[in-house]
Amino acid sequence: MTDAGPQPIKIAGMTSRAIVVVVIVLAIAAALPLVLSNYQIGLATEMLIFGVLAMSIDILAGFAGRTSLGHGAIFGVSGYVVVYASAQVGLSPAAAIPLGIIAATLVAIIFALLAVRTSGVYFLLLTLALGMIVWGICLRWTQVTGGENGLRGDVRPAFLVGHRGFYWAVLVATALVSYAMWRFVRSPFGLTLLGIRDSESRMKSLGYNVPLHLFVGFAVSGFFAGIAGALYAMFNNFVSPSTVALGQSVEGVLMMIAGGVGTLFGGFVGAAAIITLENVVSAYTERWQTVLGLTFIVIMIFAPDGIIGTLRAILPRSGRTKDRYIGN
């Protein structure tokens, strides 16, 4: 970061122009429930939650160069713990939600301990296998997880039962979490992750403890995925093995890629695109899985840089290097 010339004034790390954009986007997002139907408000809530999941995956994929196929499991564990703690144990949401997020972070820590020494395809394979183990446990450990039937339970506190109120609560949470993630990837620590993505050996020879940095990055990413999972548990009041299944991780990764790897906020664009597609498709056919698979294939072949990445490539801005993040 060696900008020549006067430094722009920054408030909370953002330039004044960025603040204007953020305020406008938030104002529009906050006004949406006033014009949308209850069903559409539900969809918008889902987009926000999955946007957070996609961003948490992007912390690793876009900034540390490690694509995880196990984040659906981390997300789902948080959901399971939140529903179990509130419906079966009888804890209040204020206690159940932190528990869920802690559980997700712990799962992420276990994943990270095993995965940080690998990279590329091995990282993908390992996180996939670990995620599937979590899925297998959720499916088979019937006494606790309810097996294939899953767990049901009202998690939302009374004042958030309405669609609009809940949407606004999720919006506030999403905004805070997104800001935290943004600060994280731009922090000196976040920059070391970028360094690892670009050249692991160089970072090593500069004296950085590469596995430790990846470990912390993974744990932080899992923490945010856990927040998304807790929000989803409140949104759905239901978890089942499909919440932790590979499909969940895949959707998260697809949203992240569709938005644009390494763009962070692209996660919301990707989530909005995929959820919209899912709902449009579901009106015509029950074959969402096929469409999801085809979308994956098409994006991999034609637009691996995602929506934002492709736009950036078409409209090059001065001073921005064009990277094909997924191209290594």
Next chain:
Amino acid sequence: MSAFQLLNGLTYAALLFVVASGFTLIFGLLRIVNLAHGALYLLGGYIGFAVATRTGSFALGGLGAMAAIAAVGFVLDQGLLRFVRGNELRQVLLTLGFAFVLDDMALVIWGGDSFTVPIPQMLKGGMRVFGVFYPTYRLFVLATGIAVFAGLWLLLNHTRLGALIRAGVDDAEMVEASGVNIRRVFLVTFLLGSALAGLGGLMGGAFLSLYPSADAEILVFSLAIVIIGGRGSLVGVGVGSLLVGLLNTLGQVMFPELAYFVIFGPMALLLAFRPLGLFGRAATS
């Protein structure tokens, strides 16, 4: 562990070997992690089931499954993967998308019921081995697993194609530079690996039965085997299959609900010391 459970573990390991050897052949040579391998297994099972019930011949079912899955593999490799060559992550994610499509199509055609491939008359019943009465069919699976291992070992170590495959695993560019059409070796390997998944589907379909999430279970075991055994090593797949098969059986006996967890322990331990697996070597490129 009783002799009966030991045999269960061994026969399961034999099935896993057939499926995972195809997976690791493709991974080792083409560097493609084919996440559609589980879906190919399940589809092979369904097709084998359809052929075997129509013709009344188990052997024809096996041939049909292998031929059909090799054809699907051809479409995957030549129709889709060719556009993302040389890019590992895009390849992996593309095969994942392909797996979703295959699974969903299988659900459309065969529905959510579970099917069991009919066992031929001569393999029905049981026989006495190591002092226990054991199903003949599962012993047949064990024998097939050993035969596939022997066949692959001969292929890899005593044929020209095998020499090319082994050379390709170590350094594909050098093989190409010495005047070999490595693309064709790649394609043959891909078809062979796919056919093995199809064969596994038929064999597994007769004692594990076929149902919509069977592909995910086989895939996670195949991944574990390759992670344990190492990329592209036949002995590695053999050892990995034995470990995973026996541990899984042991786990199901001791902690039925957490059986999945039992393969996790050795995998974790191994990765801490040998990130590339027991028999894996670092890629030369």
